[in-house]
Structure formats: C-alpha cells, structure tokens
Amino acid sequence: MVGRHSLQPMYKYIIKRVLLTIPTLFGAAVLVFLLLRAIPGDVCEIRLAGTGLYADPAEVELCRENLGLNKPKIAQFWDFISGYFTWDLGDSMWTGRPITYEIALRFKLSLQIAIMATLVAIAIAIPLGIISAVKQDTWIDYAVRTFSIAGIAIPSFWLGIMIILGLLIITQAWFGAPWMPPIDYVSPFEDPLRNMSQLIWPAVATGYRYSAVATRMTRSALLEVLREDYVRTARSKGLMERVIINRHALKNALLPVVTIIAIEFAFLIGGLVVTEQVFNLNGLGKLFVESVGAQDFNLTQQLVMLVVLIFVITNLVVDILYAWLDPRIRYS
Amino acid sequence: MSTPQATIEFEDIELPKPPLLARIWDLCRRQPLGAFGAVVVIVMILMAIFANVVSPYHPEHADFTNMLTAPNVDYWLGTDAFGRDILTRIVYGARTALFVGFACAVIGATGGLVLGVASAYFGGIFDLIVQRIVDVVMAFPLIILALAVVATLGTGTENVIIAITIPFIPQCARVVRSNALAIREIPYVDAARALGFSDARIILRHMVPNVMAPYLIMLTAFVGQAILLEASLSYLGMGVQEPTPAWGLMLQGGAEEFAESAPWVPIFPGLAITLAVFGFNLFGDAVRDLLDPKLRTR
Numbered sequence: 087m088v089g090r091h092s093l094q095p096m097y098k099y100i101i102k103r104v105l106l107t108i109p110t111l112f113g114a115a116v117l118v119f120l121l122l123r124a125i126p127g128d129v130c131e132i133r134l135a136g137t138g139l140y141a142d143p144a145e146v147e148l149c150r151e152n153l154g155l156n157k158p159k160i161a162q163f164w165d166f167i168s169g170y171f172t173w174d175l176g177d178s179m180w181t182g183r184p185i186t187y188e189i190a191l192r193f194k195l196s197l198q199i200a201i202m203a204t205l206v207a208i209a210i211a212i213p214l215g216i217i218s219a220v221k222q223d224t225w226i227d228y229a230v231r232t233f234s235i236a237g238i239a240i241p242s243f244w245l246g247i248m249i250i251l252g253l254l255i256i257t258q259a260w261f262g263a264p265w266m267p268p269i270d271y272v273s274p275f276e277d278p279l280r281n282m283s284q285l286i287w288p289a290v291a292t293g294y295r296y297s298a299v300a301t302r303m304t305r306s307a308l309l310e311v312l313r314e315d316y317v318r319t320a321r322s323k324g325l326m327e328r329v330i331i332n333r334h335a336l337k338n339a340l341l342p343v344v345t346i347i348a349i350e351f352a353f354l355i356g357g358l359v360v361t362e363q364v365f366n367l368n369g370l371g372k373l374f375v376e377s378v379g380a381q382d383f384n385l386t387q388q389l390v391m392l393v394v395l396i397f398v399i400t401n402l403v404v405d406i407l408y409a410w411l412d413p414r415i416r417y418s
Numbered sequence: 419m420s421t422p423q424a425t426i427e428f429e430d431i432e433l434p435k436p437p438l439l440a441r442i443w444d445l446c447r448r449q450p451l452g453a454f455g456a457v458v459v460i461v462m463i464l465m466a467i468f469a470n471v472v473s474p475y476h477p478e479h480a481d482f483t484n485m486l487t488a489p490n491v492d493y494w495l496g497t498d499a500f501g502r503d504i505l506t507r508i509v510y511g512a513r514t515a516l517f518v519g520f521a522c523a524v525i526g527a528t529g530g531l532v533l534g535v536a537s538a539y540f541g542g543i544f545d546l547i548v549q550r551i552v553d554v555v556m557a558f559p560l561i562i563l564a565l566a567v568v569a570t571l572g573t574g575t576e577n578v579i580i581a582i583t584i585p586f587i588p589q590c591a592r593v594v595r596s597n598a599l600a601i602r603e604i605p606y607v608d609a610a611r612a613l614g615f616s617d618a619r620i621i622l623r624h625m626v627p628n629v630m631a632p633y634l635i636m637l638t639a640f641v642g643q644a645i646l647l648e649a650s651l652s653y654l655g656m657g658v659q660e661p662t663p664a665w666g667l668m669l670q671g672g673a674e675e676f677a678e679s680a681p682w683v684p685i686f687p688g689l690a691i692t693l694a695v696f697g698f699n700l701f702g703d704a705v706r707d708l709l710d711p712k713l714r715t716r
Contacts, residue, residue, distance in 0.1 A: 113554035124570045232451070235703070239696035241646055243653055244669060244688035251681055353559045360561070360650050374562065375654060378569045390566065394557045 099409050107398050114394045115387075119163055122383045128155055129179040129381045153179050155383075166387060180382040188373065188385060189392065195271050196362075196369035198281075199288050200354040206293025207300055208347060214297075215304020215343070220331065222309060230301065237298030242357070246291040246364035253287070269366055288365045292357060296350050303346045307339040314338075341411070345404050352400035355393055452704020458697025466512040473506040477663045486680045496682035498668070504682065508690045510663040515694060518575065518648040518658075522582040523640035529583070530590025531633045535625050537591065538598035539617070549595075552588035560585050560643075561650060568656045578657045582647050590636040597629045631709040638702035642695040649691045665691045 130149035150156045154165065169175050175185040218230035250266065257265035267284045274281040311317065312335055320330045359371035370389065377385040436444075446453035465472060474494075481501035489496040495504040537548040555563070560582075567581035601607065602625070610620045651657030652666030660667060668687035 109550050110553045110557055113550060114557055117554060118566065121566050121570050126572075228451070235451075235699050236692070236696060239642065239646070239699055240692045241649055241653075241666075241688065241695075243650065244684070244691065247669065247684045247688065251684070255681075355559075357559060357561065359565070360653060363654060375565070375656075378565055378656075381569070386566070386569075390558070390562060393559060393562055397557050397559070 118390045176384045178385045180380045202289035203293035207297040210297035211300035215301045218305045219308035234298040234301040242295045243360040243364045311335045311339045352397040449704040451700045455697045455700025473509040475503040475506040477510040507663040511665045514664040519641040519645040522644035526583045526586025527637035529587040534591035534594030535598045538595045555588040635706045642698035
C-alpha cells in the first residue's frame with residue numbers, strides 16, 4: 087500500500103512535516119515572549135510591593151538586575167531561545183528554583199489525570215457513540231446526543247464542585263461522616279488506593295467533557311461507514327448485525343475517533359487549569375495560574391512552550407500516521 | 419428538471435404562503451432539539467434586556483441580616499455570603515454572559531471571515547504568512563492563551579472580550595479559508611476580475627456572501643464557547659470583576675467553602691451556565707444542519 091501509490095516517499099513527507107513545526111514553535115515563543123513583556127509591572131514589583139507596602143526603588147532595581155530584567159528585550163529573548171540548545175530552561179523568578187525542578191514536581195500528577203481522563207473519555211465515548219449510531223433517530227440516539235452536548239455545556243469546574251458536594255452529602259448520609267478526597271498527592275505505585283481516591287474525581291470531571299466531542303465523532307464516523315457498499319454486502323450475506331458493527335464497520339470508523347482523542351489529549355494539560363483549581367491539586371495547570379499571577383515570566387513562558395510542544399508533537403504524530411495509512415495525503 | 423411552464427403555473431395558482439406560525443411549527447418538528455435551544459436563547463435574551471423589571475432586588479443590594487439564607491419565599495434561590503439575592507444576580511449575570519458571548523462571537527467570526535477570505539483570495543506569500551500565524555495561535559489551548567492575554571491587558575469585561583476573541587479569529591479564518599478556496603476557483607470570480615473590479619469589491623460582494631454558511635455556523639458555535647470561557651476566567655479570578663454580576667464569579671469565592679452548608683450558592687449559577695451554553699449549542703447545531711445539510715450526520 088505504501089510504496090506503489092506514493093509520489094513522495096514516506097521519509098520525505100516526515101522531514102517536510104517536522105520542518106514545518108519549527109516556524110510554529112518559534113512563532114509561539116515570540117508570541118508568548120511579547121505578550122508577557124507587554125504586562126505592566128514585573129515579578130520584582132509584585133514580590134517587594136505586592137502586599138501594598140512601600141518598596142525601596144533601589145531594592146526593586148537590584149532585584150531586576152539579578153533576574154536579568156534590565157537587559158535589552160532582544161537579549162532576554164536570546165536567553166530564552168538559547169536555553170533550548172543548552173538544555174537550560176532557567177530558574178523560576180519567584181522561587182529561584184530551576185524550572186525543570188518545578189515542572190518535574192507537578193508533571194506526574196497532571197500526566198496521570200490526563201491519562202485517566204482520556205480513559206474515562208474513551209470508556210464513555212465509544213460505547214455511547216456506537217449505540218447512538220446503530221439506533222439512529224430513536225429516543226436512545228436523542229438521549230445520547232443530549233448527554234454529549236451537555237458534556238460540552240457543563241463547565242468542568244462546576245462539575246467538579248458538584249462532585250465534591252455529592253461526595254460530602256452521600257458519605258454523610260451513608261457513613262455518618264463527610265469524606266473529602268485527600269489533598270496531598272501520593273504516587274500510584276506507593277498507595278494505589280489513596281492515589282485513585284484523590285484523582286478519579288478530577289479525571290471524571292474532565293473526562294466527561296472530553297468524551298462529548300469523541301462521542302459525536304464516533305457516531306458520525308460509524309454512520310458514514312454503515313452506508314458503505316461493503317456493509318450492505320455483509321448484511322446481504324446474512325451476517326449478524328453485531329459482527330457487522332464490530333468486525334467490519336468499527337475498524338474503519340475508529341481512525342477519526344482516535345485522531346480526535348489524540349488531539350484532545352494534547353489539550354488536556356491546558357484544560358486542567360480550572361479543574362486543578364477546584365480540586366486544589368498541585369499540578370501544571372495550577373502552577374500556570376500561579377506563575378501568571380506572580381508575573382514569573384520565565385516559568386510562564388516555559389509552561390506555555392511545554393503545552394504548545396505537546397500539541398505540536400501530537401499533531402505531528404497524527405499527521406504522519408494518517409499519511410502512512412492513506413497515501414493520498416502525501417500527494418498534496 | 420422544472421420547465422419554465424411549471425414556474426408559470428406555480429405563479430398562476432398563487433399558492434398561499436403558509437402562515438409564519440405554521441412555518442415555525444414545522445421547523446420545530448424537524449429540529450426539536452434546536453427549537454428547545456432557540457427557546458432557551460430567547461428567554462435568556464429577554465431576561466437580560468428586562469433584568470431590572472424581572473428581578474426582585476438590586477444585584478448589588480446586600481442584606482447583611484440574611485446572609486446565606488436557604489431558598490425561601492423572599493429569596494427564591496437563596497442568598498450568597500453578602501446576603502445578595504442569587505436569583506437577581508443570575509438574571510443580571512445573563513447580561514454579562516450575553517454581552518461577552520455575542521461580542522466575542524461577532525468580532526471573532528467577522529475577523530476570521532475577513533482574514534480567511536483575503537487569505538484565500540490573495541494566495542501566495544500573504545496566504546502562507548497568515549496560515550503560519552494561524553498555526554501558531556491555534557497551537558495554544560484556548561484557556562492558556564486567554565489567561566496570557568488577560569495577564570497582559572488586565573482583568574475586566576472589555577479585556578476578557580479581547581482575550582476570548584483573539585483565539586477565535588484564526589479558528590474561523592481556517593474554516594472560512596478552506597471554503598473560500600473552493601469558491602475562488604469558480605469562474606465568476608475570474609469574470610469579476612476581468613471586469614476590472616477592485617480586490618475589495620470582489621472579496622466583499624462576490625466571495626463573502628458565498629461563505630456565509632460556515633461563517634454563521636462558526637458564529638453560533640462561538641457564543642456558547644465564549645460564555646463558557648468567560649465563566650472559567652471569572653472563576654479563576656482573571657475575568658469579570660466584582661461587583662459586576664457574572665455567573666463564573668458567583669462560583670468563585672466561597673462556592674466550595676459553603677458547598678456543604680449552603681449548596682444553593684454553587685448549584686444555581688452553574689445550572690445557569692450549563693443551560694445557557696446547552697441552549698446555544700443546540701441552537702447552533704440546528705443552524706448548522708439547516709445551512710449545511712452535508713454535515714447533518716456530524
């Protein structure tokens with residue numbers, strides 16, 4: 087399938103596609119750098135005068151000098167970009183600790199929620215999407231579609247608040263004492279039960295939201311495939327409907343679904359910003375809000391670049407997989 | 419294929435146009451979910467316009483003798499930590515939500531329309547540059563970019579609108595461009611160029627009307643997204659500021675603390691957000707189905 091049809095060999099397509107990510111990443115770096123520098127004030131003012139106290143101008147000046155905020159903008163930009171080639175992402179302007187340390191501290195938690203939320207989304211989306219397509223235009227279809235549109239409409243932070251409220255009320259009623267998910271993170275390898283009891287709730291709150299788009303995609307992709315001739319052939323051979331759906335239709339319908347799930351996974355890290363706030367989780371989203379609030383330029387721009395990088399890489403992988411599966415894409 | 423005679427016959431008989439109500443009823447039967455959405459949207463708009471007539475109190479009126487009262491005859495949905503009536507603040511909050519929602523959707527979609535059509539029409543290096551910028555902006559999750567913009571400009575309603583609009587423009591531009599590319603290949607655009615029309619005239623008079631369907635689809639989809647995003651930003655304390663009544667803001671301070679003792683504080687504003695976004699999404703889906711039957715299954 088790959089060799090014969092393609093005008094362009096696979097490796098050339100991959101190289102072209104990888105090179106195309108460079109302007110995107112560079113553009114993102116320029117955009118975030120300029121945005122942050124346009125902010126009135128800086129971390130030194132917030133740190134020394136943030137509580138409304140009088141700040142000694144000399145002290146503020148010294149702080150800026152130490153953090154390199156007095157350097158020309160272009161030099162600051164150079165420090166930011168050259169860091170990627172020397173594997174030095176710099177230090178947080180607020181805590182003074184290396185940014186790699188600050189991120190590593192919270193990455194596990196955010197990654198775990200992202201993975202769990204994706205699993206929740208898949209577990210909801212694929213069965214519901216299939217049922218909805220098979221029972222098209224029945225009340226089941228309408229119920230599923232309403233459920234998935236509601237998933238996009240419900241703010242995930244409010245769903246989070248409602249989950250906490252529900253837990254409090256139910257545990258109070260059943261066990262006589264209110265129970266809240268633990269606040270401090272433990273590794274799943276250390277204490278899987280405690281870990282789960284903390285993270286399953288935010289995973290459900292975000293996963294439900296992310297399932298909505300995937301449910302609709304599963305439904306529409308399956309509906310399209312079910313109209314194909316080969317499905318009619320399978321039906322006329324007298325195959326069971328279950329076999330037709332599982333063996334023939336689903337395999338072809340899942341590609342766009344996998345794509346949408348992959349792309350949403352990339353956005354999950356960003357989507358956690360509000361959920362982590364509700365559940366008071368010390369993850370990347372919360373770190374981002376804090377770093378924006380403290381005007382910690384270094385940390386903010388590195389976090390943004392991390393999110394953008396995850397997104398760009400996910401897209402790259404999806405595009406390459408597509409080109410590999412469907413040679414027509416490489417013609418353009 | 420219909421012949422000219424068929425048309426004449428049609429005109430001769432002069433079929434009475436079905437009355438407006440019957441046509442609306444027909445539309446409701448074909449799009450029950452969309453009709454529900456439309457009702458929600460209309461109720462919300464009326465609520466926002468007549469907020470001062472409908473609501474029993476002033477949104478900033480704080481009754482310190484009735485703080486965190488449970489829903490009762492005087493306060494249908496209870497009061498918040500400052501003794502303010504929650505129902506009143508939800509009604510007034512509809513103003514903020516609709517204002518932000520429509521402003522972002524109209525500016526974002528229109529900006530995307532102009533950029534997308536121009537990008538498709540001029541092509542070449544202009545198109546390349548615009549598309550690379552679109553790539554860059556679209557690589558940011560909505561909330562991250564919006565937060566960064568709010569951090570730059572500061573909080574407040576106008577800045578929230580700008581922060582939400584910026585990520586909308588490239589989204590719409592991308593969709594409009596792909597539609598406009600197909601239209602550019604249709605001979606009438608060449609004909610217009612041969613007649614010596616200006617670029618602006620060709621774009622505005624000949625291409626824009628033909629991408630109205632994707633434009634309106636994006637616009638209706640944006641309203642719900644903008645309302646949700648505004649609520650998220652306000653919840654994080656980076657959006658609309660007190661004392662402006664805003665749904666996201668009502669969920670902020672205290673909503674979690676009082677969750678157990680005063681569950682009405684977080685429940686009702688969240689329901690308002692959900693219902694509003696739900697309504698706009700259903701309405702938007704119906705608009706899309708009507709304008710673009712090819713997408714109906716999606």
